[in-house]
Amino acid sequence: MEKTVYIQMKHRLTIQKGASVKLGDMAQIIVPEGMNNLYEMVVLSNTSEVEKKFIVLDVMNVINKIKSRYPDSDIQVIGPSETIFEITEKRKTAPFLLFVLVWLLLFVGSGLAIMNFHEETSMQAMHQKIYWMMTGKMNTTPYIVQIPYSLGLGLGMILFFNHLFKKRINEEPSPLEIEMFNYQQDLDQYVVLNKHKESTKYSDDY
Structure with missing residues (x-):
């Protein structure tokens, strides 16, 4: 069965501190039948430990996670090779x-x-x-x-x-x-x- 996965990473995303990011949230993907669980695969977590404002997630990290689940998959990357995550915290409304x-x-x-x-x-x-x-x-x-x-x-x-x-x-x-x-x-x-x-x-x- 053909196991070609197409990934187009989003250039930039803003997330709340402490939030987890799934593959379907940070990239547009096309997967063959039987691999739909990749949409729910968590690619970024533990963001509550982040002290700085930005995280850069490289596509190689994403490929490694997909390969760990589907070793024989063929992954085709289209567009940006990294996604920038801007970490924000909830702010109180100004008086x-x-x-x-x-x-x-x-x-x-x-x-x-x-x-x-x-x-x-x-x-x-x-x-x-x-x-x-x-x-x-x-x-x-x-x-x-x-x-x-x-x-x-x-x-x-x-x-x-x-x-x-x-x-x-x-x-x-x-x-x-x-x-x-x-x-x-x-x-x-x-x-x-x-x-x-x-x-x-x-x-x-x-």
């Missing part, structure tokens, strides 16, 4: 007062940053000059220019980040999301190259 304080800090900080930028670039003098060019009169507080500019500034930030609160405006990723994606890719590459752990330490013996 409402802390949320308000953080929100006020970000609001005041961003407001000061915008005001300092406007002061350095002489934005008020520029608005006065625009008003003079449009009307031929000098005005120290040209609200007819400043109010639309302020509204446009806020609208521009919404369009730039492509979000209005939790609602996405369109499917195009924002520059911030692109930067976060690139950062995540660099972080994953670093973890794979520098934090290759002895994954068998957290594996069950079958």
Whole structure:
């Protein structure tokens, strides 16, 4: 009987500390009839003993566990050769007062940053000059220019980040999301190259 097993490891998974991971959870697999128990085979356990945040599970560890159960199986690996597990712990919900304080800090900080930028670039003098060019009169507080500019500034930030609160405006990723994606890719590459752990330490013996 043909015993070819196809495995496509997932690139990254987030698991709770102390949780066990089954093969069917961390990889897409195709198995012949009679080998369906491989879906339930535990490939990572004892994660409650993990002190660091990441574990890198190499496909060779997975192959060894399958071979220990089905020595004559033929294993074909497709895609990534390792899976990065990010270990997380349950966090308590932040108090409402802390949320308000953080929100006020970000609001005041961003407001000061915008005001300092406007002061350095002489934005008020520029608005006065625009008003003079449009009307031929000098005005120290040209609200007819400043109010639309302020509204446009806020609208521009919404369009730039492509979000209005939790609602996405369109499917195009924002520059911030692109930067976060690139950062995540660099972080994953670093973890794979520098934090290759002895994954068998957290594996069950079958």
